[in-house]
Amino acid sequence: MNMREQIEKYIKENQLNISDESMWSFDESIEDELLYLISHGIKTATSSLYKFYEMENEDLPKVGNLSIITNSKDEYQFLIETIRVEIVQFKEVSSEHAYKEGEGNRTLEYWKKVHIDFFNNELKEIDEALKDDDLVVLEEFKVLVGVKI
Numbered sequence: 001m002n003m004r005e006q007i008e009k010y011i012k013e014n015q016l017n018i019s020d021e022s023m024w025s026f027d028e029s030i031e032d033e034l035l036y037l038i039s040h041g042i043k044t045a046t047s048s049l050y051k052f053y054e055m056e057n058e059d060l061p062k063v064g065n066l067s068i069i070t071n072s073k074d075e076y077q078f079l080i081e082t083i084r085v086e087i088v089q090f091k092e093v094s095s096e097h098a099y100k101e102g103e104g105n106r107t108l109e110y111w112k113k114v115h116i117d118f119f120n121n122e123l124k125e126i127d128e129a130l131k132d133d134d135l136v137v138l139e140e141f142k143v144l145v146g147v148k149i
Contacts (some may be wrong), residue, residue, distance in 0.1 A: 043102035050135035
């Protein structure tokens with residue numbers, strides 16, 4: 001049984017509701033690393049800019065939301081459940097959250113360096129640059145079903 005079938009079976013057996021809008025993937029340039037980190041229980045959190053939720057009129061994540069993480073080929077990788085959501089200014093992201101994102105040496109210093117670059121790259125599309133008081137949506141999640149990498 002492939003991962004898509006396993007996830008669909010889990011959803012059906014547990015009578016869960018999940019929409020196509022709840023499927024997402026990581027940036028292809030870092031996808032392999034992040035999927036590996038999730039599969040080994042190292043990455044249990046993620047972050048995104050609040051501004052893009054507003055601009056795209058998209059609902060903010062909520063505790064209990066289910067998502068399917070796919071790879072760049074749209075193959076199912078994980079079914080996750082959001083267990084915590086917090087909105088803070090970029091400058092207020094905690095070292096605890098940085099650790100849970102699992103990247104690099106898991107320090108806040110590393111997290112900030114990588115995310116300044118990542119968020120600025122996203123903001124280029126709208127001719128803006130990241131500011132310390134920009135809001136960031138911090139999510140923690142648990143894997144319900146997923147691949148082993």
